[in-house]
């Protein structure tokens with residue numbers, strides 16, 4: 271290891287990160303500690319992360335280039351393909367000089383693969399290849415989204431990963447939106463919202479330590495915008511951590527119970543409440559079995575494939591296999607039925623997912639009403655309940671697709687539906 275040329279340990283860490291994400295389905299951030307154990311310096315770790323993240327963003331385009339220059343098919347999980355992706359992404363997207371891009375990667379390989387990688391890289395560099403703009407998404411995702419949404423949505427999704435997305439902040443209530451937009455040098459697209467350009471250091475921004483705002487994509491604020499003012503009534507935030515929606519509910523005057531089964535994520539929720547000086551009862555529990563007296567409103571922000579956040583975490587597009595989507599949909603179906611059993615007659619149930627898969631959104635909503643039509647009704651969302659640029663679908667559900675508010679910097683993919691429990695309904699669960 272000590273004989274490694276300078277820069278090779280960083281590339282080895284990048285390779286480990288890609289292996290964890292693509293072969294083992296581990297989220298990129300979660301893979302960092304294990305993959306970067308050899309790296310002492312923060313900037314080396316940051317560079318390993320940057321190489322891996324950029325490789326993931328460019329994977330279909332990098333693989334297409336590799337395939338044009340190899341005579342025999344290189345399996346997707348071959349180490350030589352991983353090494354080539356890392357060398358190419360540096361040369362073509364990260365401005366690493368060509369000789370450094372390849373010389374730091376070759377020590378990761380032995381024998382035949384080393385020759386192959388050297389040869390393919392040299393051929394492509396001689397050809398003066400470039401990566402296309404905008405990047406392509408994985409073929410299976412493009413096919414699925416074209417079928418569910420449209421070819422235009424796929425094109426918009428490609429464009430939305432061409433550059434890092436802006437960052438949205440939700441302001442604590444009582445703060446003047448225009449004043450804070452100016453203080454943070456951002457723009458506001460809705461009351462209580464400020465959008466700032468990508469790349470600013472969050473902890474350094476005005477108001478962070480005072481808890482004046484929290485980071486939350488504008489699309490992620492929509493579910494709570496549709497619950498209305500709490501006026502001291504009781505709301506349950508089911509699957510609540512790290513607490514973006516819990517804070518919104520508390521800020522809107524709800525008496526909130528926040529439930530999540532993940533201890534580390536609940537810890538972040540507690541820290542967020544402390545920083546913003548907002549309050550909620552916090553419970554670590556499995557949402558499938560959580561029991562309490564019925565609530566006026568229940569928000570289920572269900573665990574999902576998370577394909578809606580692909581602009582920031584492009585690896586979700588590789589992790590969200592059809593199997594994962596089907597498993598998530600089965601869990602969501604159980605969770606929505608249990609969440610419904612915790613709503614008082616006349617009360618509201620909001621179901622939300624940051625997924626761009628109809629099986630986790632529209633199909634869950636349809637199935638819920640089909641199973642519960644005597645006790646529950648869809649409560650259609652009106653256009654004027656949503657910030658400018660977002661529109662309900664024709665039955666009053668909210669589907670935020672790629673391309674929504676594109677001119678203003680876009681939004682995460684989301685699905686939100688609101689149901690009302692009929693007064694006089696007696697069925698529980």
Ligand SMILES: C[S@@+](CC[C@H](N)C(=O)[O-])C[C@H]1O[C@@H](n2cnc3c(N)ncnc32)[C@H](O)[C@@H]1O
Pocket residue numbers: 508509510511512513514515516529530531532535555556557558571572573574624
């Ligand atoms: C989409 S995230 C929630 C985001 C959160 N609502 C917010 O706005 O910050 C889904 C959450 O569901 C939690 N979760 C997954 N399965 C669960 C279960 N069976 N019971 C409780 N929480 C669960 C995860 O720990 C994760 O925090």
